[in-house]
Amino acid sequence: MVKRLNIIILFVLAATTLLWGQKVTCSMSKTNFSMQEEVKIIFTFEDIRNAPRAVDLKLHDTFSIVGGPYSSSNYSWVNGKSTSTNTVSYDLIPLKSGKIKIPSYEFKIKNKVYNTDAFSVKISKDIVSENTGEEDMPNIFLRTVLKKKEYYQGECFTLEYLLFTAENVVNYTTNPVSTLEGFIVDEFELNSSPVTSKRIINGKEYLVASIASLTLTPTEIGQVILPVKAFRISLKKRGQSRTVFDDPFFGVSTKDVNIVAPIDTIQILQLPDYAGPSFSGAIGEFTMNVSIDSLLILENQATALNVELSGHGNMGHFTFPGQEFGNNFEVFEPKVKDNYKFKGYDYVGKRAWEYVLIPSRPGIYKFDDILFTFFSPKKKQYVTLRGEVPALKVVSHNEIEGDYDSKLTPEEVRLLSKDIRFLQMQEKYTRSIDDHPLENKKIWMFFYFSALLLVAMFVLELNTIYRKKHMGSIRYRNAFKTVIAQLQSIDDETESSIMLDVIQTAFMQYLQDKKIRQFDYPELEDIIKTMETYKYAPGSLSHAQLNDLKDQCLTMIEKMEEV
Amino acid sequence: MSKKYLLILLLLFSLCSLYAVNLQRETTFKEGVSAFAAEDYERSINIFLGLMNEGEISWELYYNLGNAYYRKGELGNAIRYWEKAKVISPSQEDIIYNLNIAEQRLIDKVVLPKIFPLFKWYRDLRARVDVAKFIFIIGVLLFVALLALAFLKYYGKNAKAPRKLLITIVIVSLSFGVILTAVALDAGSNRKDQHHAIVLENTVNIYSEPDESSTILFILHEGSKVKVNKKIEDIWMNISYFDDKIGWIKSETLGEIEE
Numbered sequence: 001m002v003k004r005l006n007i008i009i010l011f012v013l014a015a016t017t018l019l020w021g022q023k024v025t026c027s028m029s030k031t032n033f034s035m036q037e038e039v040k041i042i043f044t045f046e047d048i049r050n051a052p053r054a055v056d057l058k059l060h061d062t063f064s065i066v067g068g069p070y071s072s073s074n075y076s077w078v079n080g081k082s083t084s085t086n087t088v089s090y091d092l093i094p095l096k097s098g099k100i101k102i103p104s105y106e107f108k109i110k111n112k113v114y115n116t117d118a119f120s121v122k123i124s125k126d127i128v129s130e131n132t133g134e135e136d137m138p139n140i141f142l143r144t145v146l147k148k149k150e151y152y153q154g155e156c157f158t159l160e161y162l163l164f165t166a167e168n169v170v171n172y173t174t175n176p177v178s179t180l181e182g183f184i185v186d187e188f189e190l191n192s193s194p195v196t197s198k199r200i201i202n203g204k205e206y207l208v209a210s211i212a213s214l215t216l217t218p219t220e221i222g223q224v225i226l227p228v229k230a231f232r233i234s235l236k237k238r239g240q241s242r243t244v245f246d247d248p249f250f251g252v253s254t255k256d257v258n259i260v261a262p263i264d265t266i267q268i269l270q271l272p273d274y275a276g277p278s279f280s281g282a283i284g285e286f287t288m289n290v291s292i293d294s295l296l297i298l299e300n301q302a303t304a305l306n307v308e309l310s311g312h313g314n315m316g317h318f319t320f321p322g323q324e325f326g327n328n329f330e331v332f333e334p335k336v337k338d339n340y341k342f343k344g345y346d347y348v349g350k351r352a353w354e355y356v357l358i359p360s361r362p363g364i365y366k367f368d369d370i371l372f373t374f375f376s377p378k379k380k381q382y383v384t385l386r387g388e389v390p391a392l393k394v395v396s397h398n399e400i401e402g403d404y405d406s407k408l409t410p411e412e413v414r415l416l417s418k419d420i421r422f423l424q425m426q427e428k429y430t431r432s433i434d435d436h437p438l439e440n441k442k443i444w445m446f447f448y449f450s451a452l453l454l455v456a457m458f459v460l461e462l463n464t465i466y467r468k469k470h471m472g473s474i475r476y477r478n479a480f481k482t483v484i485a486q487l488q489s490i491d492d493e494t495e496s497s498i499m500l501d502v503i504q505t506a507f508m509q510y511l512q513d514k515k516i517r518q519f520d521y522p523e524l525e526d527i528i529k530t531m532e533t534y535k536y537a538p539g540s541l542s543h544a545q546l547n548d549l550k551d552q553c554l555t556m557i558e559k560m561e562e563v
Numbered sequence: 564m565s566k567k568y569l570l571i572l573l574l575l576f577s578l579c580s581l582y583a584v585n586l587q588r589e590t591t592f593k594e595g596v597s598a599f600a601a602e603d604y605e606r607s608i609n610i611f612l613g614l615m616n617e618g619e620i621s622w623e624l625y626y627n628l629g630n631a632y633y634r635k636g637e638l639g640n641a642i643r644y645w646e647k648a649k650v651i652s653p654s655q656e657d658i659i660y661n662l663n664i665a666e667q668r669l670i671d672k673v674v675l676p677k678i679f680p681l682f683k684w685y686r687d688l689r690a691r692v693d694v695a696k697f698i699f700i701i702g703v704l705l706f707v708a709l710l711a712l713a714f715l716k717y718y719g720k721n722a723k724a725p726r727k728l729l730i731t732i733v734i735v736s737l738s739f740g741v742i743l744t745a746v747a748l749d750a751g752s753n754r755k756d757q758h759h760a761i762v763l764e765n766t767v768n769i770y771s772e773p774d775e776s777s778t779i780l781f782i783l784h785e786g787s788k789v790k791v792n793k794k795i796e797d798i799w800m801n802i803s804y805f806d807d808k809i810g811w812i813k814s815e816t817l818g819e820i821e822e
Contacts, residue, residue, distance in 0.1 A: 364668050420633055420660075423596050423599055423626075423627045424627055426592060427624060429621060431620060432619060432620075433620050437651070437694070438695060443698045444702065445699075446705065447702045447705065449702075450705045457716070
């Protein structure tokens with residue numbers, strides 16, 4: 001039991017020691033340098049097996065990668081314990097000045113995650129004269145620059161030759177490249193008047209010039225070693241005051257040196273599985289435009305279907321997929337129009353195919369969509385472009401005579417290439433085939449309501465007019481009802497002054513409505529006098545007095561009504 | 564008591580029958596759509612024609628018939644049924660769109676003289692006017708205006724009454740009502756007594772007289788729309804093509820739009 005425990009403890013200790021030594025660091029050959037200097041970024045993997053051979057630097061905005069990835073391994077035994085160090089490095093040239101942050105890089109190796117520390121570097125605009133003395137750099141050397149290290153079979157790429165010189169270069173020559181095994185040589189260009197720039201490497205100032213470029217299209221897959229290319233460089237002898245890249249025929253004594261560009265290795269990848277019949281070898285990024293010269297033509301008259309591809313890629317290394325136009329057309333081999341040129345690292349421009357179509361019969365012809373598939377190295381997949389071919393209307397000679405017009409408006413042209421809209425899935429409202437839509441009573445509904453409203457308003461208006469016209473007689477008829485209602489509205493709770501007011505108003509109104517004069521009834525005078533007397537002291541009146549007055553009024557009204 | 568129950572049962576039975584008929588129609592309509600989707604256009608046409616012969620119609624039915632004929636390659640019948648659908652629902656976008664597409668496939672194409680854009684706009688608007696809908700809207704506007712007027716008259720003197728709002732409602736409703744009435748009247752009178760037909764055959768001759776031995780005045784092709792002026796015993800039709808060309812055509816070569 002104790003023995004087993006000891007073994008476990010030993011194992012844990014050994015594992016901890018092993019893990020303790022594992023780390024990844026990121027460093028730069030310099031932390032303070034100028035825009036013209038080339039620096040090295042180094043990733044060190046200590047005691048890590050299966051360390052990566054390349055790193056995604058994510059520094060495209062701040063640095064240009066001019067070399068790498070370079071990898072090296074180092075094993076050592078110290079006191080019976082083995083240590084290993086793997087490094088991956090890149091040569092970089094800064095693109096902008098200032099304080100640049102090198103981010104933390106994360107590496108996931110065998111389910112373990114290692115992070116490097118982020119750090120900053122200072123890049124100055126001027127040349128920093130710093131001599132590290134680490135390495136004795138040659139006065140003149142060549143480097144090759146490739147955009148990436150992996151290309152697809154059939155994908156165009158360019159190898160650039162950079163000359164680094166601390167000497168006065170007068171001229172350079174090399175043998176042209178016309179054939180290369182495993183490649184199609186698209187172009188080899190010796191740049192006779194290159195643009196130069198200054199760069200400091202390990203404290204030594206160099207003039208850098210792109211002196212040649214080689215554009216290739218790989219035809220075979222696998223790891224390929226790019227050919228060694230030798231250049232003969234004519235250098236001005238020391239002591240003569242001439243500038244770099246001077247006219248060599250100006251009587252300057254020179255010495256020639258042969259310089260060989262370093263060996264470079266690239267990986268040529270196989271394209272993914274079969275993409276379909278519309279793929280004919282195009283690799284790059286493209287857009288397609290399809291058009292017909294004339295959408296309305298006479299029979300046996302020619303028109304041209306134009307298919308234009310724009311973009312960048314291996315222009316010139318693919319054909320256009322075959323198109324079917326049916327038996328009613330005589331179709332000639334497409335005429336290819338190229339308008340592209342080499343720009344940067346790729347061919348950029350347009351490639352167009354013109355199909356001449358001659359219809360033999362009138363009719364309206366709708367062609368299949370034109371499909372074109374290319375492989376996109378950026379997306380690492382096939383992309384199929386679909387171009388809709390506008391419908392072509394062919395008319396006979398007889399039909400086009402007279403009033404018939406062959407011109408189509410842009411809207412008509414647009415419609416010719418469109419299809420009808422789809423079916424309605426259900427009926428929302430049905431009606432009898434014999435019914436007229438205007439016979440539907442629902443649509444007239446609000447007219448009926450309006451008529452009813454108008455009738456109502458008319459009746460009300462008539463009533464008002466009638467009442468105005470017969471106001472006297474109406475009041476005469478209603479006088480009794482009105483006065484009784486008013487007198488009944490008062491009770492013992494009503495204030496005496498209000499009570500008096502109501503009695504007086506109601507009674508006087510009754511007399512007025514009935515057109516009764518004071519002298520028609522002698523009893524009236526007494527009642528009116530009583531009312532006048534009460535008016536002077538309404539607050540001192542008792543409810544008994546007022547009820548008495550009310551009764552007198554009612555008795556009088558009854559009497560008058562009887563008459 | 565038993566009579567009452569019998570009456571209720573009869574009513575329920577009638578309602579169920581009506582529902583069953585509607586359900587049957589809906590199912591058949593969907594069968595027509597399915598046949599179309601399966602590219603069996605002949606069957607789709609037969610199903611839709613069967614529904615039409617039952618006596619009930621809708622713009623959707625005519626529209627689908629038009630689509631099925633179009634797919635079958637019968638441009639004349641396609642245009643005829645889309646035009647029929649347009650008679651029922653003149654403002655339906657789908658019908659107008661399909662008719663525009665079909666128009667581009669016509670062989671006979673007459674370019675009309677250009678007219679002032681405002682007139683063109685009005686003519687297009689008039690063509691899309693659904694008179695029944697317009698009548699309904701005019702009715703609503705009239706009712707609203709009268710209601711506002713009534714409020715104004717009987718409650719306008721009230722201090723709290725929104726007099727300005729009521730006056731605005733009356734003016735706006737009446738103004739719109741008048742404009743819509745004018746447009747609807749114009750559209751209605753324009754369509755009244757109009758009788759159109761579509762050429763159903765590939766090529767037809769238009770004669771100077773209702774006689775095949777008379778002079779051929781001009782030729783029309785499938786899908787062309789003509790105005791029918793008069794008929795002779797359903798054998799011959801006197802037609803106008805864009806008003807300026809008049810002649811006689813055999814009735815069997817035409818498909819009438821308005822029934």
